[in-house]
Amino acid sequence: MNAGDTVVWQIMAHNTGRTPLENLTVSDPAFGEVTCPATTLAPGARTICTTAPYTITRKDAKKGKIVNVATVSATGTDGRTVTSRVRAKVAVRPPHRHAPRR
Incomplete structure (x- = not known):
């Protein structure tokens, strides 16, 4: 991935x-609004939620990666809240440096 490319986290x-x-x-918190097609899950069920598109910046590229941490929460029908944190990263190529002109 390079500066200017778009990332959508799933x-x-x-x-x-x-x-x-x-x-x-x-x-x-880092990438804003997340949309989930389902907000109720039966045992064994899964859903894939997506973030809004994010355009990779030159600052991201200089770091060489983008790290994302999201928190998934839901309430069981027994009233207990369950929470899980997920972490992912994507490598970003550093910006090209141009050789000085002679």
């Missing part, structure tokens, strides 16, 4: 428990 929420989950939300 975050999978998977109910690995035995209780249905409701009010599923994903918080992604």
